[in-house]
Amino acid sequence: SQPGKWFHVKFASFYFILWLRRLKTKIMKPLPVGDLETMKPLSKHEKAFDATFFQAVSQNGFYFCGGIERRHQAKANGLFYIAVPELGLLESQKLPNTLLDSDPVSVLLNKEYGAEGISFAIAEPMKKWHVSYNGKMRLQKSPDRLLDVKLNGEWTSDLPYFLFETDISLNCLAKAIARETWTNEFFKSLKTAHQTHYEQMGYFTGTLSVGHKSYRLEMDAFRDHSFGYKRDWSLMHRYAFHMMYLQDGTRVSIGIVSQPVTTSLLEMGYVVLPNKTLQCIDSCDLLLYQHGEKGNPGKNYAFSFQANKQTYEAKIQVIYESFHYKGNNIEAKLIERFIECEVNGIKGKGISEWHYNNFKNPNQ
Template sequence: MYILSALLGFGIGVVLIYVTKQKKQLQNSKIFGIYSQPGKWYFIKYHVFLFLLVLRRLKYYIFGKSLFHNVNNIEKLQPLSSHELAFDAVFFQAVSQNGIYFCMGTERRHQAKVNGLVYLLIPEYGALLSEKLPKTTLDADPASLLSNKEYAAEGIRITPIVPMKLWKISFKGKMRQLGKPNKLVDVDFEAEWNSNLPWFLFEVEIPLRILARAIARETWTEKFFKSLKE
């Protein structure tokens, strides 16, 4: 009886040592402690997940993505999750033939805060940038918080009009000239973003093999798949 207990204890000890060693090897295999590398079961996991992805995408290939995803629900202000780092962002950039460059982005956060920036290059003035840069934290426009129909903060205003087709973009406020931090310029402009291109759905358009390889590198746990779903 004592011998059996000793053998059982020894076996459990060996298993614990093996599991601990495997965890350490897995942690060490991550580049910078973040980017996972192929592990022991990588090839099996890769083919299993690739097969599941093919099955999942069959409905899109047969019926089209518009049947399962309403663009009116996709391209609009999205509710923020309870996570403190949750955000909802939009970003636009443009270049004209006469040398004008434009870049604007907003990132809605909790507590009525927005990470926002504007860059504008006009040949007559040179490069202009948001007055607060390199700081990007802005106060959200109170009216936008109530309407929940546009991204707006301290002069920045981005409004979806027709999902995947038309957005209105505007800015009214002061911007600094690059290289002249004390030189402020009053800027007031409005623009429209138009597109007739097919809309892109990450879940469908990203190559299957790339997605399967990325998932197969990770440690498959309940927590991992829960975060993947979210």
């Protein structure tokens, strides 16, 4: 959608509404972090979900990312990627298929996210998680080669978390809502498609063994947690997320989302400075239609964004990439990309995820 003649009026009115809600939230007692962090009971909707995702990078070229999206009938959408400089990219064995059987302990006790060798278990809310993978992985450049892989370690953090419901830039959200045509159906869609989502930057320390070789890992890391009444991947048109970890300690999470039933263009994200303060991103000039609209985003590109009145220029180079499917392996195609980046002249590493609606062209 493009801004209409009433855009500025709609922007101002919705900004004020959001500001009042934000003020009310600050006055009221916030939800305890322990309640946010617990595994959530699934709603009765067939597309009910509770999902967590972890990633980590090191400046010497190691990467990993993995996630579990809990679903009904003891199923989960699960995935794991690990990049080792001397080997290349490793992929969990069933990829691009992500439909896995949840571990019985995970289903019965609701104390850890677990499925077919992938495990994420909380130790202390917003402070420490145990992360592990134990199973076969396929070497991307030699698909017939399966390797025994074990990853064990701890994700820890002393950094603030970012709850999108209360922390997203008011400017970004009001701008996104003001672009749309306001109808009863539109506001109903905003309510029914709502999800709780928060993210937190941190650190990962652990060990990795691939075959007979072992590695000690010290990495910058990230995790998120999402839950809600339903997650319907068919509603999403496209998105592009970038998580960047710079050599000076700066960290960036930025996303551009197009979900036409709610917002056709929503910019979101934040910068965590080396002094551990967090700043909201207020704008970004990465336009989805200019980057891989037909399903193949470029491997060298640049964009800029603003946070706290400072402009950041980001340059991206893709080192490895792969893809997988979600939504019954039909609705969504996600391209996972492991990148080198440079932001305002400071180099770093990162992970990017590009989503495409795959519902009309399943598994293409």
